[in-house]
Amino acid sequence: MPPKPKFTREEVIAAALEIVSEKGMEALTSRDLGARLGSSARPIFTVFQNMEELQQEVRIAAMKRFEAFSEKAIHYTPAFKQFGMQTILFAMEEPKLYQLLFMTENTVHRNFDDVFEDLGETAVVCMDVIQKDYGLNAQEAKALFQQVWIYTFGIGALCAAHVCHFTEEEINELLGQDFTAMMLLIRSGQLNDPTVQPHPKTEND
Template structure:
């Protein structure tokens, strides 16, 4: 009979998330995780096969945390802009978790559709809001979301890396101005076709 695990999967995952939150994904090792649990590394591997499995579980838990953070936006008006605010505030409050979720590439370029699929439930909620509150069809909502998300991602990444610091008022103004400008463009048909920049054409 295998030994009874000293820690549950949830306890180990929560400890891994704490290590990453404090010091980043590179700080998560069997040794640091064992120290966080107040134990040796051995009990970890009665539950997980490898540290990579632990990292993936921690990433899933981080996404759940981000989704809970983003869901607060539905209680604000306008909700879509607040989703952007929540993303940037998450980057400010949990920079290492933001980096884990949104700044860990796999070495190959991805289409925006692939990126969108990895954004979790909040992205789908945003599309619904854009269609319902602004009278956009799905293609228009996606075009608007694409542009505003890229803009928001840039601000959030500047915050998560410590390169820039913005006040909530500044973030609110930046997102509001960009959103209104792009909403006018999409309603006029100017943002529906995603034409590549000349420098990006093959």
């Protein structure tokens, strides 16, 4: 008869998530996790087959924490802009988790649709908010979401890596400028219009 687990899966995941939040995924070892739980490393492997399985559960838990953080935006107006604010604030408050979720090297070629799916419920809620608040169709809403998310992701990466620090007022202004520029493009009817050519450079440019 197998030994009765000393800790539940949820308890182990919660302790592992806190280690990763403080020090990053590379700091998550069975020995340090056991110490965090006040035990040896052995009880961990009564509920997980190996560290790889635990690491995957930590990523899922990190995404849930991000979603809970970003979903606060739904109570603001405009909600979509606040989603961007919440994403960057998450990067500032949880830099190691932001790095885990959005800055881990990916060797598989992917397009934005794959990224969109990885964002889960956050992306779905954002799309609904955009279409409802701004009267955009699905194609326009996704184009807006993609542009603003890429811009937001970049600011978040700078903050999570401690390359730059922005105040909330500065973040608000930066996101507002990007959003306004993209909305002007959409409202002009030139979104994905193959007949629109870049303005050629002149000697005065």
